[in-house]
Amino acid sequence: MNTHRSNEVFAETIRLLERIEKQSDDKSLANQALHVRASAYMMLGDADKVIELLGDTVTLPVSSEVLLATAYNKNHSGDQALSLLQSSIYKNIVGLLGAYPELLKIYENDLTAAEAWIVRIKKVVDAFGVQNIQPATLLPLYLSSATLYVRHGKTAEALGYLKAYTKLLTSSHMFPLRLKRTELFDSINSFFGYFDFETTPPRSEAIIRQYFKEALIKNPVFDVLKGNAEYAAIRDEISSIADAIHTDMPMEYIPFLIPM
Structure with a gap:
């Protein structure tokens, strides 16, 4: 298009x-x-x-989820209360992760502050097992972290995030793009199932995968790595993803493609 x-x-x-x-x-x-x-x-x-x-x-957000869950629980509807609370917690985690790429842009010239956020966001991801619920949520995080480190000349750190990005994008675990229940979030789908726009992607998975592919191989920020053998291997691996369409969507808009 x-x-x-x-x-x-x-x-x-x-x-x-x-x-x-x-x-x-x-x-x-x-x-x-x-x-x-x-x-x-x-x-x-x-x-x-x-x-x-x-x-x-x-x-200031006024959340009704906890109050409503309390009412459900009082009326002996514990399953509804649990689903609502888990979904509320997950939405807040998604909001935190969604702010991360833009936050790193703002802290672009302050690596110390940026890394303080990187460390804490990684702990949140690991603590709640985000990679097991909706792994695609992590792709913008990996890409923005790699971008930050490239701009600060930290090649090893940048390559580490690009490898994680490529491994996830080419894995069978990422697709289909659906929320997956985990041991911790075992009732989450019961709530989000009512809202198709929050559990299913707005575009075909092949097109979404292509956008993420181009976010790396067409990103001029990473041109400084073109002489690096590890980066060449990353490009070769991610280039194996077949193109679905020709796209000219700016890279910064890719996060809008990911369902919750």
């Missing part, structure tokens, strides 16, 4: 989402439409419009 056609699709999407916001009697649906519309503007590179749409909407 060429850039002109992509922009046309985004423009039509934005128009439809705006209609939903104005005409829907469902406040939750209207709010979701607003955030998706802001994401579309971000993909078009219109940061000012995103700020205009969302700048006044950021407030």
Whole structure:
């Protein structure tokens, strides 16, 4: 899909989402439409419009999950309470991980601060077994960490993250892109199953895999590694992924493709 056609699709999407916001009697649906519309503007590179749409909407979160779970439990609906609480915890973890790539960009010139976040995020991932619930969530983390280390001339650290990125992307464990129950999160699917947009990807898995492939091999940040034998091996391995389509989507928008 060429850039002109992509922009046309985004423009039509934005128009439809705006209609939903104005005409829907469902406040939750209207709010979701607003955030998706802001994401579309971000993909078009219109940061000012995103700020205009969302700048006044950021407030201290008021979560009803715990209160509702307490009510379910009091009414002897422990299974519903457990599913709701586990899903709430998982959503908060996803929110933390989603902020990580942008956080590293902000701390790009402060490696000490950035590494403090890297260490703690790794502990969160390991503690909750995120790689077993939705492994694709880790791909933007690996890529942003590798980018940071390349820019600071730390080749060994960058290669370590690129190897982890490639291993995950080429593994059979990552697909299908669905939330998977674990020993810790054993009731999570019961809640998210009601919302297809949170458990299934918005695009085909072949296309998503290709986007992640191009995020590495077409990323100019890693050009400084082209003379490195380990990096050459990484490129060879990831290049074996067959192309699904030709795409020109900017790399920074790839995280929007991953379902929760």
